[in-house]
Amino acid sequence: MLNIISKTKYAYIFSITLTVLCIGALFTWGLKYGIDFTGGTLIEVKFENSLPANQELEDVLKDLNLKSLTLQSTGNNSVLIRYASEDDKINQTVLEALLKKYPESKNLRTDYANASVSSELKTKSLMAIFWAVAGIMAYIAWAFRRVSHPVASWKYGAGAVVALLHDILITVGAFSVLGHFWGVEVGVPFVAALLTILGFSVHDTIVVYDRTRENLQRSSAKEKFPEIVNRSLNETLVRSINTSLTVIITLLAIYIFGGESIKHFSLALLIGITFGTYSSIFIASALLVTSYNLQIKK
Amino acid sequence: MNSRQKLRLKFSLVIVLAILAGLIAYPQAVSKIPRLFGILDKPKVNLGLDLQGGIHLEYKADTSKVDSAQVGDAMQAVQDVIERRVNAFGVAEPVVYTTKSGGEQRLVVELAGVKDINEAKKMISETPFLEFKEEKMTEPEKIPEEIITSANEKSKAKAEDILKKALAGEDFAVLAKDNSQDPGSKDNGGVYDFQKKGSFVPEYEAVIFDENVKNDEVYSKLVETQFGWHIIKKIEIKGDGDDREFKSAHILISKMTQPQPQMDFASTGLSGKNLKSASVQFKSQGLSEPEVSLKFDDEGTKLFADITKKNIGKRVAIYLDGEIITAPTVQSEILNGEAVVTGNYTVEEAKTLVKRLNEGALPVPISLVSQQSVEATLGQVSLEKSLKAGMIGLLLVIIFMLIYYRFLGLIASVALLIYSALMISIFKLSGFTPWQITLTLPGIAGFVLSIGMAVDANILIFERTKEEVRKGRNILSAIEEGFKRAWTSILDGNMSSIITALILVEMGTGFVKGFAVTLIIGVLASMFTAVVITRTILRFILGPWIENRMWLVGAKKNES
Numbered sequence: 001m002l003n004i005i006s007k008t009k010y011a012y013i014f015s016i017t018l019t020v021l022c023i024g025a026l027f028t029w030g031l032k033y034g035i036d037f038t039g040g041t042l043i044e045v046k047f048e049n050s051l052p053a054n055q056e057l058e059d060v061l062k063d064l065n066l067k068s069l070t071l072q073s074t075g076n077n078s079v080l081i082r083y084a085s086e087d088d089k090i091n092q093t094v095l096e097a098l099l100k101k102y103p104e105s106k107n108l109r110t111d112y113a114n115a116s117v118s119s120e121l122k123t124k125s126l127m128a129i130f131w132a133v134a135g136i137m138a139y140i141a142w143a144f145r146r147v148s149h150p151v152a153s154w155k156y157g158a159g160a161v162v163a164l165l166h167d168i169l170i171t172v173g174a175f176s177v178l179g180h181f182w183g184v185e186v187g188v189p190f191v192a193a194l195l196t197i198l199g200f201s202v203h204d205t206i207v208v209y210d211r212t213r214e215n216l217q218r219s220s221a222k223e224k225f226p227e228i229v230n231r232s233l234n235e236t237l238v239r240s241i242n243t244s245l246t247v248i249i250t251l252l253a254i255y256i257f258g259g260e261s262i263k264h265f266s267l268a269l270l271i272g273i274t275f276g277t278y279s280s281i282f283i284a285s286a287l288l289v290t291s292y293n294l295q296i297k298k
Numbered sequence: 299m300n301s302r303q304k305l306r307l308k309f310s311l312v313i314v315l316a317i318l319a320g321l322i323a324y325p326q327a328v329s330k331i332p333r334l335f336g337i338l339d340k341p342k343v344n345l346g347l348d349l350q351g352g353i354h355l356e357y358k359a360d361t362s363k364v365d366s367a368q369v370g371d372a373m374q375a376v377q378d379v380i381e382r383r384v385n386a387f388g389v390a391e392p393v394v395y396t397t398k399s400g401g402e403q404r405l406v407v408e409l410a411g412v413k414d415i416n417e418a419k420k421m422i423s424e425t426p427f428l429e430f431k432e433e434k435m436t437e438p439e440k441i442p443e444e445i446i447t448s449a450n451e452k453s454k455a456k457a458e459d460i461l462k463k464a465l466a467g468e469d470f471a472v473l474a475k476d477n478s479q480d481p482g483s484k485d486n487g488g489v490y491d492f493q494k495k496g497s498f499v500p501e502y503e504a505v506i507f508d509e510n511v512k513n514d515e516v517y518s519k520l521v522e523t524q525f526g527w528h529i530i531k532k533i534e535i536k537g538d539g540d541d542r543e544f545k546s547a548h549i550l551i552s553k554m555t556q557p558q559p560q561m562d563f564a565s566t567g568l569s570g571k572n573l574k575s576a577s578v579q580f581k582s583q584g585l586s587e588p589e590v591s592l593k594f595d596d597e598g599t600k601l602f603a604d605i606t607k608k609n610i611g612k613r614v615a616i617y618l619d620g621e622i623i624t625a626p627t628v629q630s631e632i633l634n635g636e637a638v639v640t641g642n643y644t645v646e647e648a649k650t651l652v653k654r655l656n657e658g659a660l661p662v663p664i665s666l667v668s669q670q671s672v673e674a675t676l677g678q679v680s681l682e683k684s685l686k687a688g689m690i691g692l693l694l695v696i697i698f699m700l701i702y703y704r705f706l707g708l709i710a711s712v713a714l715l716i717y718s719a720l721m722i723s724i725f726k727l728s729g730f731t732p733w734q735i736t737l738t739l740p741g742i743a744g745f746v747l748s749i750g751m752a753v754d755a756n757i758l759i760f761e762r763t764k765e766e767v768r769k770g771r772n773i774l775s776a777i778e779e780g781f782k783r784a785w786t787s788i789l790d791g792n793m794s795s796i797i798t799a800l801i802l803v804e805m806g807t808g809f810v811k812g813f814a815v816t817l818i819i820g821v822l823a824s825m826f827t828a829v830v831i832t833r834t835i836l837r838f839i840l841g842p843w844i845e846n847r848m849w850l851v852g853a854k855k856n857e858s
Contacts, residue, residue, distance in 0.1 A: 107415070108675075143793075195801065199799065207787045257686050265743060
């Protein structure tokens with residue numbers, strides 16, 4: 001049997017360092033928001049023959065006075081054009097200007113959101129994350145309501161929430177770095193990924209807690225709480241790793257073969273779920289033990 | 299019925315379900331039996347806009363000028379008008395609905411598989427704006443005399459300069475092209491081909507006919523006319539007497555003059571909102587020269603009578619979308635409230651115009667606040683790629699399960715295949731219920747992810763089983779124990795996934811919703827296949843024969 005609980009100190013140090021680094025990255029670089037949060041337009045245009053140079057495209061669009069215009073070429077001979085826009089009319093003008101200069105070009109997709117839509121999406125996203133955390137905490141507290149000895153049932157809820165905040169922070173921090181160095185944007189899909197990570201991370205934690213609950217009810221009086229927790233962790237270890245492995249396998253399949261549009265979405269899930277597995281093994285239960293130890297000292 | 303019989307019945311149900319789901323999910327398997335294939339091939343997965351191409355438009359309706367009690371009616375009217383316009387595209391299943399968002403009234407239009415996205419957008423948001431206008435003289439503002447004088451001095455100096463160059467032998471055609479301000483001739487070297495005498499201003503013709511200029515020679519002086527200063531080159535004269543024709547070239551430097559009063563059209567107050575109906579009719583019998591006949595409502599009839607009375611002998615113009623279509627001269631007062639637009643239409647154009655006019659104007663203005671459009675080929679690529687990713691993911695998970703859990707893994711893999719077939723069947727069959735599920739790209743991601751999560755329940759059960767075996771139980775009772783004990787974990791864990799997914803559905807935007815809905819259905823279906831189906835299959839197949847074949851479950855008995 002592995003003594004996982006005895007390694008708590010290292011797990012705490014590792015997690016706190018990583019979390020602090022992620023918060024640091026967030027404060028220095030922030031996140032690179034997509035147009036669904038900032039408002040504006042994203043147009044993808046595919047060119048028949050060769051891709052025109054960015055400078056050439058900029059010259060074509062120069063007269064339109066587009067604010068914060070960025071051009072980014074993608075793999076399949078197409079360019080992503082982003083700019084701030086307050087009115088849909090400009091989108092038409094941009095497409096016409098491009099078609100005039102490059103009659104063979106093709107508008108693959110257009111995403112446009114004006115400021116009222118983007119600010120609404122932002123609020124909705126924050127509210128969704130808030131309600132998800134609150135809902136999960138309430139559910140765990142309810143599911144573990146009969147377990148109050150030796151650690152109160154709300155502490156299971158709190159432990160799970162700390163673990164999932166840890167997973168979320170690390171994912172967000174990773175995307176702050178990705179955004180700063182590789183221009184990866186976060187939008188509504190990223191929020192969907194975060195909420196899925198929430199659900200999954202808690203799912204993992206619950207399985208371990210469930211086993212702890214079961215073992216508590218059946219254990220002899222001799223066995224101490226930290227030992228029971230450690231035994232429960234060991235008993236569920238293979239399951240935690242295998243489950244995460246199957247999910248990670250499918251996510252890798254989506255990431256590698258699923259195409260551009262959902263690449264970053266699956267990347268967010270990959271990061272979050274990997275850390276979710278780690279935190280349910282090394283953090284969530286350790287928190288219960290730490291709180292128990294503090295209780296005894298009093 | 300004893301328990302063995304019950305089990306047999308359950309197992310047969312599982313087999314029937316598996317075959318049914320398999321056939322609905324993949325009807326090509328029976329393509330050799332046309333009758334069966336014909337039925338099974340009917341249900342189709344409803345693909346989202348991102349997978350088949352299409353456009354999602356969100357409009358904000360400005361209801362600030364509408365009484366708050368009537369906002370609902372106004373929005374219904376907007377929806378009706380837009381629906382009628384959208385139906386004109388012939389898109390399979392256009393979706394138009396109103397929604398409220400943060401105090402704003404919104405209208406959402408979704409068109410799947412539409413070919414020309416920009417054309418569709420135009421048809422939706424641009425109201426055909428019909429207007430009747432009458433003639434009006436407008437007096438333009440005067441330009442100060444000294445500005446005109448100084449501008450003309452400059453022009454004259456420029457003209458003299460060009461004349462010097464022309465006389466010095468520079469190419470006349472090039473000079474004309476570079477300098478002439480006569481758009482009708484500058485590009486062909488200033489040349490006017492043979493024209494009848496009398497068709498040009500007298501000052502110009504005087505040079506050609508009266509001055510002693512040779513053919514192909516530039517006249518040595520500047521000629522001033524009402525248009526400006528001309529440098530004239532005579533080319534040839536032919537004919538006699540009054541039939542004489544001449545060919546010449548010139549360079550014009552225009553003169554600035556006071557703007558002339560202009561004939562313009564001014565609004566009459568009669569517009570498309572007074573229109574009762576429009577129809578196509580034909581001028582002469584047969585199908586030639588289609589016209590659009592308009593019939594006004596009471597207010598319109600009165601207005602039209604006033605307008606025609608006031609303007610007898612003058613023109614009344616009919617404008618559509620700000621462009622003049624026709625401006626017939628009024629012969630007499632029209633009292634019956636009917637007007638005809640003759641605009642050189644083809645039958646098709648006339649029909650479209652009539653349709654759009656009848657569809658009417660929007661009761662409140664709308665403006666686009668959000669658009670997502672995907673071109674059809676891009677959607678196709680996304681679909682192929684994500685399906686491929688799904689297949690690979692499924693395959694890898696099955697390989698993993700077989701290696702790690704062997705016989706149990708095989709059963710779990712069968713359950714997983716049933717799960718996939720079941721999901722596809724649910725997608726397809728939902729079309730026959732009011733709750734049609736639209737499969738989007740994130741939906742496929744959610745589906746693929748749910749494959750990974752679906753085996754979780756089995757992993758939980760099997761790990762528990764192995765553990766019980768290690769504790770000394772025999773395999774059969776260990777499996778039963780595994781199912782029993784793993785259940786609470788499965789339920790609690792999946793509840794948390796469902797809670798977050800429900801919140802995502804509540805968030806409501808396209809990407810998130812498609813993902814969350816498939817995830818919820820996936821979690822529910824996977825609980826069913828992983829627990830009920832796997833258990834039934836295992837119970838049916840397993841017997842005492844397994845006991846001495848531990849390697850089949852990949853567990854070792856711990857004797858100590």
